[in-house]
Amino acid sequence: MFSSISTAPAKQSVSDTISVLSGRLSSATLLEDRRAAILGLRSFAKDFPATVASGALRSLIGSLSNDGEDVDTVKVVLETLLMLFSPNQDSPEASDEIVLWLADEFTQRQDNITLLLDFLEGADFYSRLYSLQLLTAILSARAERTEECVLAAPLGISRLALVTCADIIKGNTTLQESFAQLQVPSPLSQPSSGARDEGGPDRDPEVYVIDGLLDLTLAVSANDMFDVRIAACDCLKAYFFDHAEIRLHFLKRAIEGYKTGLDETANVLAVLLRPNNDDAIVNPYRPWFAAIITFHLLFNNPEAKRLAMAVTEGDAEDGEEIVTSIQSVAAHLLSGLGREQDSRVATGYLILLLGWMFEDLEAVNDFLAEGSNIQGLIQVVVRPGPADEIIQGLCAMILGEIYEFSTKDSPIPRASLHAILLSRLGKEKFIDRLSRLRTNPLMRDFEVLPQKLDPSSPGRLPEVFFDITFVDFFKDNYSRLLRAIDREPGLEIPVSANGVQQGISRDLVDSLRAQLGEKSKALDESHMASTTLERQLGQEQADHRKSRENAAVGLAKVNAAIDAVRRDHAAELDKLRQQLASEQAENARQLKQASQSKEVELEAGRRKLVSVQEDYKRQIEYTKKTSEAELEKLRRKIASLSDDHEKQLSKASKAAEVEVDRLKHRADAEAADLRATISRLEVDLMKTNKTKAQELHTLQEEHAAQLALTQQQSLAKVETQINLANESASKCARLEKELNEAKQDGLKIAANLAEVTDAKQAIQTELDDLLMVFADLEDKVSKYKARLRKIGEEVSDGEDEESEDESEDGQEQSDDDGESEDEAGNGQVTATRKTA
CATH class of the missing domain: 1.25.10.10 (Leucine-rich Repeat Variant)
Structure with missing residues (x-):
């Protein structure tokens, strides 16, 4: 009963799986189901290209048309088709015939190539890339047929070529100018069929590219050529852009x-x-x-x-409008x-x-x-x-x-x-x-929005x-x-065209007319002001000459004072330099003498130390020799006593045994005493050597300390001399600073003189400008009066007399102003003199 359940299902072959996926792709109604079938076919495309192509190629191409609006589906389909064109090398189904068969399947129907060309104009990067790679693979397999399909497709690549051309020349002056010289076949002419049949050259009439673009834009009326027309229009706009x-x-x-x-x-x-x-x-x-x-x-x-x-339009001579x-x-x-x-x-x-x-x-x-x-x-x-x-x-x-x-x-x-x-x-x-x-x-x-023809609505604009x-x-x-x-x-809007302003405000015109009368009055006042300015100019020139003379005298005095200070400073500087040199020589001499005296003292100390050491050595040698002589004397005495005892022993051995023992004990005691004396003398010798060594070390330290003290005193004297030299140098620097300050004072006086000269030139320039303005105003008043008389307006004598009265009043007021300005000018000149 349970044996059938435990039995594993039969393993499905690759061809059966591909057939199932192909059937699902062609019959599925949901986009997700079709996409899943395409993903399954893609997994077999590299290893089994022939099986996949024979069972699902047309369904894959149909999916490009039916599901072209879904970017993900189009991407998967194009990837699958590219895998069919480039299978694995170790695949048992890989062969060149498969590639040729795939290319034939695409090129046998014009719509297939047109479909790939349409993807080139999309916004998705991968759809455009894979379509271009797929067209390249088809072109490599069937070059001639692919070229025919591309050229025969609606618009083909002409629109893209025109758009590319427009992007290249836009804003490039050199390319824009050379672009117009190109000649191309006329887009309105049809090629000679007889020449093509006979294999002869294409003799289409050539026109300049600008004329050809105009013909393509304006003379072509076919609705399906709209994309090419708008591309040609864009190319023309790029031609004269900027x-x-x-x-x-x-x-x-x-x-x-x-x-x-x-x-x-x-x-x-x-x-x-x-x-x-x-x-x-x-x-x-x-x-x-x-x-x-x-x-x-x-x-x-x-x-x-x-x-x-x-x-x-129209001829005025013939009475036409x-x-x-x-x-x-x-x-x-x-x-x-x-x-x-x-x-x-x-x-x-x-x-x-x-x-x-x-x-x-x-x-x-x-x-x-x-x-x-x-x-x-x-x-x-x-x-x-x-x-x-x-x-x-x-x-x-x-x-x-x-x-x-x-x-x-x-x-x-x-x-x-x-x-x-x-x-x-x-x-x-x-x-x-x-x-x-x-x-x-x-x-x-x-x-x-895409600015082109909608392929989904054929026949519509x-x-x-x-x-x-x-x-x-x-x-x-x-x-x-x-x-x-x-x-x-x-309120009108002023507009500037070619640097010329067009359009004015009517209020501005009225204000200008009101200003005309004010300008006439100002002209008379300007005449009186010019007279006052002339008087002021004369006074300013006289004051300027006087101030310039005073400045010259002051400058000469300052220069003389500067020269005297410079000479004094130079003499004092030379004196200080000589004093510094003598002090440096004296310091060097004293340092040398101190060094020599210290060397003599050190040499005497060394000699004294050597003599003391020699005395100690002689005393030690004398003591040693004396001790050795006494020791030798005792040894000889002991030897003689031994001989006497032996002789007496031979005569009276028995009687002398006690005496011998006594003498022996006595000799041993004396020998012990002698040994103790020798040890004591050796200890005294060691103590004497140690004491003399300590005295020698103490003497050496005293001499070293005295030598260091002498060197410190010498260094202190040298530092004192160096400080004196530094004080002399700082005094020289201070004197040089005073000299520079005196020079700067002289430069300030010269600058004040230059400012006085510039002020004179500025006054003269201002006077010249005022004279020119007065001349222009007189000309304008004369023109205005002439224009008024020309249009019939009368300029009465009463107006002239009134203008003369106003001129006299303005003259008196200007005279008062001139006097105040003279006083102000004199005050300014006085201040200038004080500054100088």
Whole structure:
């Protein structure tokens, strides 16, 4: 019963596992299940590439298409496909035929290569990297077929090539200038089929790259070519980015082509000023691209704006009305809005006008010359019902910009324009339209939205309305234009173009007129002040000459005193140097004498010590010799006594035994006494040697101490002499410091003299400037009187007499002021003399 439970399940083979995973990948409905199946297949791809490819290759490629929006799934699929192209070397299924078969599977269907090319434009790094590696592997296996698929794919790599080219030349002046000289095959021409069939060379007509980019941007109408068109437009913008000369050259060529009427297909001005309404319905991006290119040509370029404004239509000699380029653009804009044309066309015109009229008073006045333009824009902004937020917001922005840069002298005066906007439009609606435009996803999320054709919506126009430069312009000036309607009409905005300020405040004009009368009165006062200044100048010159003479005399005295002090210091310094030299010689002599005397004393001490040592040695030797002689005498006496005893013993041995013993004991006692005497003498000798050695050591220490004391006394005398020398040196330094201070006093006197000279020159320069100002004021007064007489205003004699009376009063007041200034000047000169 339990045997079946304990039995292990049958082991599944690799091919069966791969088949199960392949079936799960093709039939699973959940993304997680498909991803798990792909991960399982990836684990077998390196070792069993043929089995995995035969069972799951098409399912893997289909997963790239079906699950292309999931980054993780795409990454795993691409990794699996790359493993199939590069299996392990020791795999039994690894062979070159597998790689060729995989490449054929990709290149047999154009959609497979197109799918990989689409991943190159994604944002994920690994998807782009693996797609590029996979294309490289396919190209290595089937080069010719892969090239055909890439070139035949929609857009292929042309868009990426144009974007790369734009990134390379943008901001590089050298590359921008050389880029225009390149020639490329015309994008509008078709290659000769006969030449290709016969294997002959491709004879497509070549054009300059700028003309080719214009043709690609403006003349191509296919919707699926939009990505290439916008890439070509970006390349054109990079060509004249931040290069004023190229922008002007490009615009001049466009103006010349517009006036001559040649090749209007790829001329931006011809597309804008002579639009084809039927073509705008089919290809609305043609005028949009033309407007964007022109916007970049004119933006922040006053010279280009001036050239574009000079373009007109109509012949005045034939009685035709002259229509300027701005009026033509405005007319086509309002006409398209009235026909409810595609909003992309109107958006392009509005972007162009916003960049053109910003901080350009002449362009604003030209736009206001046609009064219906304002009415048409207001009608679009206040139009009821569902409306395009982009169009209404841009129209409101143009109205705010026109009011911001309008003046009192505009065709529609600033005050009238302000009243029209408040009455017809209203502040709340104006702010509401601009706010809606700002919050519109196409404007708000411009940086994150893909500005290209949506492949998931074939046949529909892409949702591309703005340009990155215009988006930055809108965000930078949104607050300014939002508050423009709140600004008083009397306060005009000054604008500087080409270094010339345009637009003035009317209050400033009135104040200047009021100042004219004050300047006339000031002119008369200036005449009187000049006379006073001349008198002051004469007095100042006399005082200056006197102060200069006094300064010269004082300087001579100071120089003489400095020379005398210098001589005294030099003599005293020489005397001190001689005294120092003599003292140093005396110190050296005394030191030498002290050294010699000490050496003599030391030598005498040494000799005395040697003599004492010799005396002690002689005494010791004498004592030793005396002791030895006595010892020898005793020894001989003992020997003689021994002989006598032996002779007496032979005669009377028995009788003399007692005597012999007695004598023997006596001899032993005497010998012991002699030995004790010898020991005592030896001890006395040792004591005598020790005492004499101690006396010798004590004598040596006394001589050493006396020698050290003598050396210390000598060193003290030498240090005393050195201190005297140092005091002499410090005294010399003090005298040199006094000499330097005397020199600095002389330099200060010279500096004061130079300041007096500079003050004189400054007074003379100020007088010359005042004379020039008075001359200019006299000329201006004469011109003003002549202009007044020229326009019919009479200058009565009473006014002349009144001005003369005022001049006399001003003269008296100036005389009083002159006297006070003379006193102040005299006080200043006196202070200068005291300082000197």
